[in-house]
Amino acid sequence: MNEIYFNVDGGFLEGILRGYRDGLLTTHQYMNLTQCDTMDDLKLQLATTDYGPFLQNEPSPMSTSTLSARCTDALVQEFQYLQQNSAEPISKFLDYITYGYMIDNVILLITGTLHERDTHDLLDKCHPLGFFDTMPALCVATTVQELYNTVMVDSPLAGYFRECLSAEDLNELNIEIIRNTLYKAYLEDFSRYCETLGDPTATVMGEVLKFEADRRTVNITINSFGTELSKEERAKLYPRLGNMYPEAQTKLARVDDMDQVKAVLEQYSEYRMMLAGVNLNASSGGAGGNDLSLEDRFFAREVQLNKESFEQQFHYGVFYSWLRLKEQEIRNVVWIAECISQQQKDKVGNYTAIY
């Protein structure tokens, strides 16, 4: 029944968004990009895509960091168009999507404050999608206690801070633990919100968020090997949703090395296929071809889930999925640019193809 009234608020934006999706690079265009020899060739090839207008004013020896920044600008402009034209149910959904970026920005500011840097410079480094009105107010805080009080009052993330952290924690805990705790609260809140949105959105977003939670669970586990993070603390960082909640999470909380992780994951059919042939010790962008790393497999699975959300119409999941696919595309383009600029053309095929 959702179809009969979705288009009142969402019809125009969904049409625009599907237009954005049609602008994602195809396999053919990726082929052209991989055959470029210099950054100027790359710029020429990208001139016909959605990134063209943003790249054309860059001076000729373009670095990959500039490329990455300009591509992100393109993404931000498209997303902000959606935000500016959205009405109430969609605008809240889009706000929820930006909270993830806000968490990253706030962590950046906290780190800056802890190391006594001038946080006004850090404002430029913050991700534009995660910019909220009272963020400059956070820069005024000179101690972490003040920062905590300001955040508790002024930012949309107040609820996530209230749930899990106190002011002392901000000083003592490792910054990564804070980031993961906040992100866990955010994922759970987002998942609860999507449930209230009714059927197609709830199903599609449920799938995507569950996969995100599983991925974070596995990454937290793997990254905690060899650090002094205790197992109870590790278990507290796992988000309480996903296919691995609760049984696999209790098992993963107790493992000590990669083989045990693999043994736990093999019990789940979707992850068993992902683990086949994976070189668990390789980091992202390994030797190419069949010897992919676990992270690459996760990216591929994420791309697949996000592509599937476009199969249905009249739901909000497409907004989230497009954003993730666009980010993946920017990662791919930057990878290709890095390979070209460092003259390592043999690794240029290691991007995760989307279409």
Added chain:
Amino acid sequence: MSYGGSGYAGYARYALNATVVFLAIWAGLYLLLTGRGERFNFGGYLLRISPYMWSVYGIALCIGLSVVGAAWGIFITGSSILGGAVRTPRIATKNLISIIFCEVVAIYGVIMAIVFSAKVSAVTSSKGFAPSDYYTGFSLFWGGIAVGVSNLICGVAVGITGSNAAVADAHDQQLFVKILVIEIFGSIIGLFGLIVGLLVTGKAEDFVGAV
């Protein structure tokens, strides 16, 4: 049972329902047990309603519901065409066909309303209505509902399919004709309503009075 404000709203609603049901049962049993059961005469009530009311209600529902269906379909399709045409302007012209299919539904409603209203004429007899008048009244009412509701659903169906067609056309040009076939099947539903409306009111005669 849901509780509102102070917590007693749920109880109040339940009490109201129970009182109404109690009064209805009391009235019914009173009529039944005191030999006045014949007074509850639903058929007589229906006959006392003027056939004019039935027939013009039917005409109003026919045109009203058809137009609601057409408008609903047009806004569903139109917003998707607007969004998709920002990037792919070529879809704007071709997808007007979907809007036309929705509009056709409203035209069915207008035609049937005109056909029905031709049967409504003044009755000059002082003895009331003839039996054929009652048939005309009832058939125009239910014929009008048949046409109106089927056009309502047809308009919504064509609208949703038209929105899918616009989005698919923006992505891949060859999909448009294939989804158009589905739309054509959807718009046949409105035609069914039109045919049934005509059949039902086909035997209805113009209003004459009792002789």
